[in-house]
Amino acid sequence: MERLAAFAWAGLLLGCALLLAGLLSRGTPLDTRITALLPDTQQEALIERAEQRLTGAFEDRFVLLVRGDSPAELVAELKDHLRDSSSVDAFDDDLSQAPGSDLGQYRYRLLPETLANADDDAWVERGLNRLFIPGSQADPRRDPFGLLDAWLEQRFAGPLHIVEGLPAVNDESGRWFVVSGQLSASPYDMGMQQQLMAALSDFRDTHPDAELLRSGLVFHAASGADQAKREISTIGLGSLLGIGLLLWATFRRGSMLLSLLLPVASGVLFALPLTWWVFGTLNLLTLAFGASLIGISVDYALHLQCARQLSPRLALTRLWPGLLLGLASSLAAYLAQFATPLPGLRQMATFAALGLIGAWLTVRLWLPWFSPSPHASTAHIATQLDRLRLPSRAPIRWSLLALLGILAVVLIATRLTANDDLRQLNPSPDALIAEQQRVQGLLERSTGSRYLVVTAEHEGELLERLEALEPSLAALKADGHLAQYRHLAQAVPSPATQRANLERVRQAYSRALPELIARAGLPSDLVERAQAPLREVPLLTLDAWLEMPAGRADSSLWLGNTVKNPDVAALVTLGDADDVAQQALRQLADSAHIVYHDRVATLSNHLSRLRDQIALWLAVAVAGLTLVFSWRYRGRVWRVLLPPLGALVATLALFSALNVGLSLFHLLGLLLVLGIGLDAGIFCTEHPDSSAAWLAISLSCASSLMAFGLLSFSATPALHHLGLTCLVGLAATWALVPFARAGSRRVCSSPN
Template identity: 30%
Template sequence: MGKGILRGLLRIHLRRPAWLWAALAALTLALGLGVLRVERRLDLMSLLPTDNPVVRASIEAGVGQQELLWLAAEGGEADLEAREAWAEHLVDALLTDGGVPLNGMGGEGRISPPIPVPEARGASLWPPLLAAGSLLEGDAAVTRLVTEQAYALAPMLLGDRLAPLRDPAEVRRRFQATAKALASPDPARARLAQLDPLQLAQGVSERDATRLRVLSDARAFPLKLRTGYLVSRDARFVLVPLVLDFPSGDARATSRLLLWLGQGATGPLPATASRAQVLRALAPAEGRPFAIQATGAHAIAWHESHILTREVLLSLALSFILIGLVYWIGFRTLAGYGFVVIPLLLGMLWALGLTGWVLGRLNLMAAAFGAVLLGVGDDVGILLFSRYRDERQAGRSKALALRAALLSTGPGVIAGGLATAAAFLACVAAPFPGFRDLGLTAGLGLLACMASSFLVLPALLLTLDQGRGTFAPAAGAHAALPPLRPWKPVAAAVALVLAVAGIKGLRWEEDLRRFRQQGNPALALQESLGRVLGAGLQPLAVQIPLDDPENLPRLWNALAEPLRKEGIPMPAWQVPEPELRRVLASDTWYNRTLEEAAAAGLDPTALERPLAALRRSAQDPLNVPRSLQSLIPPMKALPERGAPRGAAWKPAPRADAPAPAPATFTLPLRLPEAAQERVQPAIEAAGARMVGTRPLFKAIKAVARDALREVILLALGAVLAVVAVFGRRPRFLAMALLPLAASQAGTLGILGWTGEPLTFLSLVAIPIALGVSVDTAMNLLHRSRLEPGAAAKVARVNAVCAGTTLAGFGGLVFSGYRGLRGLGLAALGGVALALLATQWLLPWVLEKWPLHRRRP
């Protein structure tokens, strides 16, 4: 069947029909439109498997989803007034144009939801910060909210110390003392009475450890609250935290927003914004002698996206240069370089168009597909061109030379290309989006490059070959083949043993944040602010299950103990005795207390909500987390991170996807990463779990490990199936496994010897090397089955193919992004050792056990 297709293709090319070029032009135009649909998602969030419960919970806790964008003006005491004026002007502009109230309060006495300004993908002031500032200014609505929340927590914080409230005389006495304090000329005393009309604070001991810790932290808090912004106590930073309601990977929206904020947050968002425009807007300007800096997930991802885009393009350009150098070294001429590169570039355009129509995006891993296509996709053109050139130099006509290239070399090329594409397409079944998107992108890209080479390269050869230069008959075309050097298989075997030994030094690193680009200003600012605050800005929370209300106090106390050791002022959960709970939850106590308030001259209406909250918490322990959760409006539902809107292909849901998680309470924390490592085992042992940036990456480690196992097995199965169908003999299959095994040893061994850790990105080199290793091996084994001495005949072209693959990934080795650098290094090791096995070890095996059948 394959030979029939190649014969039909040969007849089409020999007739040189005009419709072929018209069809190629139409196909290129259709796929070129798909290029415009490709969305760049070059941030770490593009790799997340959102069906994992920890990953999903971490995203809902704020990792990359509605995180804060921190605008910072850095300076000293001399320009503090100017920086505060800038912050006040920005806050006023957002308050004027937006719907967030000045005190941060929304409907029903709760914190207002973020309201983006000036449109859906704009920014909002942080309502909790507005509410905190309004509390210091004595805002009545905020004061009532604080009282209500404090009384909702009272049964949990005080327990049996609420017993005096059962005595009407004691309640009357407290209300009378409150009325007297409210009339006091001392504003501090009046304010405390307003916040605590029942004087529940009397139940907290002066020596209570949690109380002392809270007071100590409040005095040592490194930031001063202002309306809508913060000032560090050393006057170094003026910070404006803003809520963004779009994913951090949307670099285009972040660009527009940063430009708008840098220009003073006036008018509509700009339609477009380049990196240069944003940097100019944030730089010092007339009327603002200081620069504006930005950090947070959106700012970090914005810098990463632009830097990665530039580095990927530079890596591709460097790879083109290196490929041309390898081509010149291998063939001692650049005359045929264009014959290989033109179909390759066309195939890469088709591949990017297919990505736009089928997938719609490029994530951080899939961004490496250009190196894959440069390194692997050109093998088809090199093998076909080399065979055609050899036949022409031997004196054969163009038709016979093309026939030999398509019908003799073509089947092996197709088998190798299909095996390589199958190795990548096997990644589509992986639950890890990084593997899945790269597999689909690179697999379709290799098929596109193979199709363009078979459709375009023969037409170029027949049209441009004039029988001169590199196509002229050569006197040495029939020179004797060099003998096999005995030291070569020994050297290849030694290299293989060394690679296997290097695997012992391999180490794993699951946190990709440690492999971000050097010189990312947003990342540097985040680290500086982390030192000022005493902890990182990354989201972190403890997720507590609420499926067992009676066990909730015990679970809380089990969590509080390890957190208190790390300096978090977590109070112990006190459980009131049953009779006290019954009294405080009764209508009788509630109505009587309101009557006593009215008798003491207080407004009973203002006490209805706080007393109702205390009553509910006494009756049901779950009211404590419910009250805190209702304080701030919940985030909108997490969108599915499947294919973008309009993409033709979306990953099918996995059969083993987890069921919806039970009700939980998410408690935000602020802990250094070292402390997170210490407390996480205790938290998990108690029955809760940590969510946030660091727990998210730890969860991905397990997902990636399982996905990698699936990918390797599927890729190996796909490669073996293609080789078995093509080879049809166990000996052929066994020989093909030799470079395949060498490629895996080289991939892992070079990382072990160089000390570069294995990461999610460098894991991609495993299926890459798996598919690439069989490419040149198939060419050698197929030729060996047809003619004797094939190893010497294909040695040069195989070396050029492998060399261009090394050059394709060589550009990644110079990347400033350590994740991509590790991927390039791992791919180099795998491809290099597979080349040695194919060039030096496999010919010795073929000499001992030949595939060529001698015919009489």
């Protein structure tokens, strides 16, 4: 039966290899999103629509700022490089096009506050200035007061202006020219990323003196992909090489090294295609995290081969219960991540769990048929290591351990803090983040992380409610509490405001226009000809504005309505807001038709709740495992629990002493420490007098330290926190195993 099972397992692995080849041949995409770690939040339908609209508006767009000598040539060559790379679908050339021709027929209903509140004399002076100032393109018949120009000056007032036919912004050290557009594919498409980055690199090589600033999700996605690739090669290969050297130094046999790494290879071959197939895509973070699988999947082979090398007469049936318990405890630690609502972590947990199962099956079904000859150095190392025993009576050491335990509990109770900062999910380099912030600051653009959702029964009422928010928002901006804001009523006044504007224009044309014509010495019949268009003036609607080239940028602010919710809705996007502004925005949202949403705060709160849930699960797991092990080991249960629980306490105490805030990813690391620590506790209790078990535990802790500990050098904050936790926790686990073995009666005096 075991031989048949071994062949069946070989067939299953062959099927996995064919599945992997098929996935690779079809070009199944790799996912580079760090946002895959974010939770799948069940939001209200209105907020969900807003999130989809904002994501669609910003996700596949980019902005580049360039400056240097001959800016027109620089911009043209930059666009040529991007076109040739096939990474850009279209450029925003309409930025340089004034929307006057589209808005001309609506000009009498579009009135800036400066004119709406001005008296007749001010209107006359404005008309005279436009007529006699050199360079002014005044039209005394169609627009004697320059209504459209006044509206456009107010509507498009901002940092962006046209220089030599190109959009540009200024800063304290010069002028930047803007190149923006839409990508030809998803910002997470690795092929497109490589084309775009290659085009920018070629441009920099061609113009080394030119300065270039970047903004857009695609640059962060490309940086994350490059970083994940580097970490797969450095962490994965570093872990593999380190473990390989450690095992070679211990066993000195190539065949032994092969038998230990075979379960690792089998586990990866089993986990990789199945995870990829189940989720439809594979995140590069999963591969970086999966590199840590090397450290734990080799444990099962270590326990088997150490026992066979040092205790050849030991029946293998004595090993299987401990190995099975070790697998179960490790799976429990990994599958706890599967219970979280974080898609990326669920994928990582699936990959790790399948990998462990694959490694365990290889050890159970294949390695009993594969028995390399022992090397003398292995027994020597085991003998030396076995001397790290506590004598049956060691009151000083136990007292010191108890004192450290009390101190650790005090530190945890008094100094342990939490950290739910979303920056732990952002792997982008500080320089790239600063670059993006600088571009957004120069263009005065919102990040879309904060917004108001305003609803109404119909379009007119919606625009009126947006106009009602204007005084409060303008005051916050004027006082420096709010960086910027944008809403549809800034471009499309409500019907009531448009009617009032038209009435004010008719009054001005009736009272101020005759005086303007007379003082300018123009023909008197111009009065009648200028007043004629005022009789029939169309109403500017949201649909009309959003169909214009100048209005397409506002399409992300319009949510419309749905069958389930007939009310129309629109967004007010907000820039950086301090505490005063945030408090004022929450007060505005007290109204039934206004919702304030802060994406960063919402996700931080979600991570906080998730952290609390994981902490509760950890406590429940510890209690449940204590009951299970108490039933099996009776009075020896403390030997099983001392390494994992002591490691948890030691890790939390060190974080408390160093003021390291506990995050969700620290807790996930503690779950892994619990699983690996339980392996050590189980085997030192199952085989308390076996030098083979102690050697395997030591090699297991060392290999896991290399695998998980190397994650502490990851530039991805989430993986760094997880790796740092494992580094501290696994070191504490190994240090506590001698205490768990203390006082056990030695059955034999030699390793054999």
